[in-house]
Amino acid sequence: MASKSKKIIALLMTAMMAATAMAGCTGGGDDEEGGASAAPVVQPSQQAMQKLSLDSEEDVTTIKNKMAEEAAANGGTITLRMWCASDDKQFETSLVDEFKTKFADSRYTFNITTVVKGEDQAGGKVVEAPTKAADVFSFADDQLSDLLQAGAIAKVSGVYAADIKESNSEDAIGVSSSGGELYAYPKTSDNGYFMYYDKTIFSDDDVKDMDTMIAKAQAAGKSVFFNLGDAWYNAGFFFTAGCTIKYENGKQTATFGTPEGLSAAKAMSHIAENVDKGFIGTPGTMGNNAFVSQGFAEGKLAAAVIGTWMGPDIKKSLGKDNVGAAKLPTVLMDGQQKQLDAFGGYKLVGVNVNSKCSFSAQTLAYYLTCEASQIKRYETRGLIPTNTKAAANDEIKSDPAFKAIADQKEGGHSHAQGQSVGAKYWGAGVDSVGSQIVTSKGTLPDSKLEELLKGAQQNAEEGS
């Protein structure tokens, strides 16, 4: 038998171990259902409030009164959490400060925190745990259907909806709505891609077709970059070829194993023949953004298919006056030049239906996306407004990126992501079809392409 002191030490050790293990468990004994306790109470909803405007003193008072009511129910404080992308945090926080000043009142205090959560994942996080998510969050438009299905997003306030519908582009309202009801506040209209190019190398006519661009770039000892190994970017080819890519009621359609799919793949192959000869079709392991940023900085790239988020970087590398932007060029498909399609998405602001201060949250979302805020957002962040009055601003109208997006939309060459692809599309291997074409430098035989496309269709449509 061990001596007594040894035993005591051993006991202490186990106790310490236990204590450290327990330290990980914070309390939190929310508890469990006890049967059918929650009888639904149906309240008659008050009908059609008048529309409130942030410009009118009188309306601001009405808003403040309503906010004071909410604050009173929550101990005198309006507590809101907001999610935004990390690049935007500083700017969005400044808007929040303006909001606080505008609606300051002696009856309540604000406690608004801004937390970093990218637009690409915000919707998913809200769906995962709606009650723990932010009150106000920015998200990419393709997440709206998931949010609606989860019942996590609130309708746009009745007092603001009319103004939002009036002042935003029809397209933006379309992706923010479902069944005729508006569910989100459109924020920016640039969640898509187009062609950024170096004006010293290409003329306005050069950027109209891909083959000319590649030839010119090669002559200048540089390259055109288009990430064919990414399902988001290479979808344009399939749209152009006439494939059906549709996401409806949780069901994905992607008709790649068809003659149209083959045309798209052959058009990619045609471009990929120029890999290392004026064309780069994959960023390798670097990721698009880093590759484009570095490519322009090192003078390796002459043009790249990318979105507005890289605008500031490219401008820094090329000099503001040398940056051109245009809609995607035409590509040689089935023997003729065809306009490439693209995904053109929006970033929206949503309000969590579980918010304790729901009207204050609605007002904040409204403020973040109003005309003045959208103009400021363009000025500081270079993000293109959805508000039609904001878009009429001279400086914005003359921005090449703005024009490129508008041109791309013309003639239905821009597709809304939410109605086209669901989450499982990205795991279906459509990107690997593109990257194999690039790796083989466009030498894959038609039979192999057909097999790859059929496999991709099967994965996308049947995958879990």
Next chain:
Amino acid sequence: MDYLDYVQMTKGQRFAYKLKSFFTGIPGAIVKFFKAIGFFIKKFFLGIGHFFKNYGTRFAKGDIGTKLSYVIMGAGSIMHGQIVKGLILLATEVGYIFFMIGFGAKYIERICVSKITTLTWTPEVVNGTPYIVRGTNTVGKTVKQVVDDGFSQYVANEGKYDESNKVLLFFVLTMIVTLAFFIIYIANTKTAYNTQLLRAEGKKPIGFVDEMKTFLDDRFHITLLTLPIVLLIVFNILPILFTILMAFTNYDKAHDGQIRLYQWVGFQNFAEVFYADAKKSKTFGLVLVWTLIWAFFATFTNFIFGIILALLINKKDIKFKGFWRTMFVVTAAVPQFVTLLVMRLLLDDTGGFNAAFGTHMPFLSDANWARVTIIIVNMWVGIPYTMLISSGLLMNIPEDLYESARIDGANAVQQFTKITFPYIFFVLTPYLITTFVGNINNFNVIYFLTGGGPGDTINYSNAAGQTDLLVTWLYKLTADQKDYKLAAVIGILVFIVCAIGSLITFNMSKAAKNEEEFS
């Protein structure tokens, strides 16, 4: 071959003989392994038989107190003079009953009676107001009500609802508590019977204070190990059971357990992986085969080249041994993932290597290239370790073995094959086995080099790529695809592959007990 023949052999021949018998022993070891399993199962059922027999015997031979304690725990102890112990046992029973009523019963009901299968999700719209119905069950509809007062839409009344994860987790917890209670219950009948026997002999059963003292003396191990075991159960066993059960549900993105509850599907997921879903089973087969090929090459290339390197450095006429050794150890000193990420940048399509030589070699973007590249890069990462271990061993081989070999006229190759290699191989067998199993689960090398790619839509589905190991695929399934059911199945299968592989080989290496020969 009898003992005389054996002792007449030279040392080298003995090693050859042992090596031969090691490999001829493999089938025997496998048979032995399964026999052992059979024996274990037999013993287990016999044990259960004994258990019920004893349980019945105690009841039959028990006095009124012992019989009573089969229903009211502690009754026997109280009647036999162990008052405090009896009260504690009684309190345990009461506590368990309250636990079941207040907590456990509803989870058992959800799992066993409503079987979570009856819980489905239907979005409903009532008077233009969307209701979110979070599961209908035998207890009743529970809802979350959303209202709109014209200013904003908000949750007016949130009902309680089932969450699949919670139900399943608490079910497992309830079962563990029940098992623990059952053990205490049996101990209760035993102690009642034992005290009865003591009293029959005219002895006084041990008092409570004295019994407590035994926990600091005879039964100190119990005092010491109770807490660790409880922690082990809560933080290890419980999650493992929970994950295993997940493999029998349809828990995935479409059935997330919150909005749409998941349900039991039996062995459907396993069936899909093995045969029912043609593409999924093909994917699984290809990933499994590549996993084994990778583990084999990763283990043996490192092993063989590590030994060769150690031999080279250990050669008599090599100068600056310490320097060379340090040089190779430096590669191991750089964190593995840093090395791997640098390699990846270097070997990229547009990376350092291709840029420097103006080539376009698809090191990581063509499946077969990538597979070879991965194995070679892994050698860079792993050889120094084997070198270190085996140079330690090399220095330990008694010099007189080599001396006698030289006198017998053995050349360098013979010395290596008859002395050095058998020695290292036998000592390092357990290391080889652990490395092999470790390589089956070698996440870093694959994930940081290729991320599982390049993909191939013809033969692969569910986001698996051509260089994915089971474990990197599992990561993708959970982190990106949220296909938890499939991930749970893969996890179980990885466990089975590793467990069977290492059990058989470990058994074998023990069966060939040759190491003593060298002492």
